[in-house]
Amino acid sequence: MPVSPTGRSTLRLEARKGWQALNFREVWRYRELLGFLAARDIKVRYKQTALGILWAIVPPLMLTFSYDAIFTLVGSKKPSGALNYQASTFTAVMAWGLFASVLSQSGNSLVANTNLISKVYFPRLIIPLSTVLTALVDFFIAAGVLATMLWWKGLLPGVQVFFLPGFILLAILAALSAGLWLSALNVRYRDIKYVIPLVTQVGMLASPVIYSTEVIRGKWWEPIYMLNPMAGVLEGFRWALFHNAPAPRWTLALSVVMTLVLLIGGLFYFKRTEKSFADLA
Numbered sequence: 001m002p003v004s005p006t007g008r009s010t011l012r013l014e015a016r017k018g019w020q021a022l023n024f025r026e027v028w029r030y031r032e033l034l035g036f037l038a039a040r041d042i043k044v045r046y047k048q049t050a051l052g053i054l055w056a057i058v059p060p061l062m063l064t065f066s067y068d069a070i071f072t073l074v075g076s077k078k079p080s081g082a083l084n085y086q087a088s089t090f091t092a093v094m095a096w097g098l099f100a101s102v103l104s105q106s107g108n109s110l111v112a113n114t115n116l117i118s119k120v121y122f123p124r125l126i127i128p129l130s131t132v133l134t135a136l137v138d139f140f141i142a143a144g145v146l147a148t149m150l151w152w153k154g155l156l157p158g159v160q161v162f163f164l165p166g167f168i169l170l171a172i173l174a175a176l177s178a179g180l181w182l183s184a185l186n187v188r189y190r191d192i193k194y195v196i197p198l199v200t201q202v203g204m205l206a207s208p209v210i211y212s213t214e215v216i217r218g219k220w221w222e223p224i225y226m227l228n229p230m231a232g233v234l235e236g237f238r239w240a241l242f243h244n245a246p247a248p249r250w251t252l253a254l255s256v257v258m259t260l261v262l263l264i265g266g267l268f269y270f271k272r273t274e275k276s277f278a279d280l281a
Contacts, residue, residue: 038133056138064090100200105131106179167236174229180266
């Protein structure tokens with residue numbers, strides 16, 4: 001700490017260069033801000049809406065029954081194997097909705113909070129993390145509908161349902177692994193905001209949402225398809241909730257590896273570019 005000619009000490013704050021270690025302890029100290037941002041986003045989302053929290057239920061229900069009607073009208077065999085198609089598809093749509101919500105919100109979170117970033121210091125990781133809490137509210141509301149559907153159809157899950165929290169966590173981490181990359185890139189390249197909806201739409205078709213991974217077994221491009229982290233996650237959701245669903249096995253293992261690789265890379269890239277957010281936002 002240098003001393004000025006007047007005898008007063010001067011403290012100089014400078015951004016450190018190079019790759020820096022992630023300070024999760026600092027993030028934990030700002031946990032109240034995390035809850036505040038999540039609560040703010042939830043209030044804004046449902047403010048002045050006629051249906052309110054029903055918007056967490058309507059989209060997955062409409063998608064499920066739309067896919068069911070399409071396969072019924074064209075007279076095609078529904079690609080869900082031995083599972084009840086409506087319940088199986090609603091499960092996957094609900095899980096994909098959690099992934100897509102965290103991905104899209106976290107990818108746009110820094111740009112949406114430019115005023116906060118430029119005026120107040122706090123760990124910037126707080127902003128994309130707060131989107132997880134927001135997305136979980138919609139997910140658990142939809143989960144209540146799924147539980148009612150399973151009860152109504154007599155499809156009560158077995159003991160493997162206790163693995164469901166692990167698959168929920170993996171879906172969140174998979175979304176954050178991409179969301180951290182996109183949020184940091186979005187500050188520098190505003191084209192990313194147009195890429196995010198495209199990623200979620202194409203990703204849904206490239207994931208076993210309206211079909212099971214059984215339909216692609218034995219295809220030459222199966223190994224490439226399984227690099228999608230959500231392939232194992234969605235199959236894991238089905239396995240946890242349905243007795244006759246196949247276990248994900250190596251598909252799940254590959255999803256875990258891919259998620260961890262992308263997440264660790266995203267965390268370090270986010271930390272690396274964090275010091276420029278206030279200038280570029």
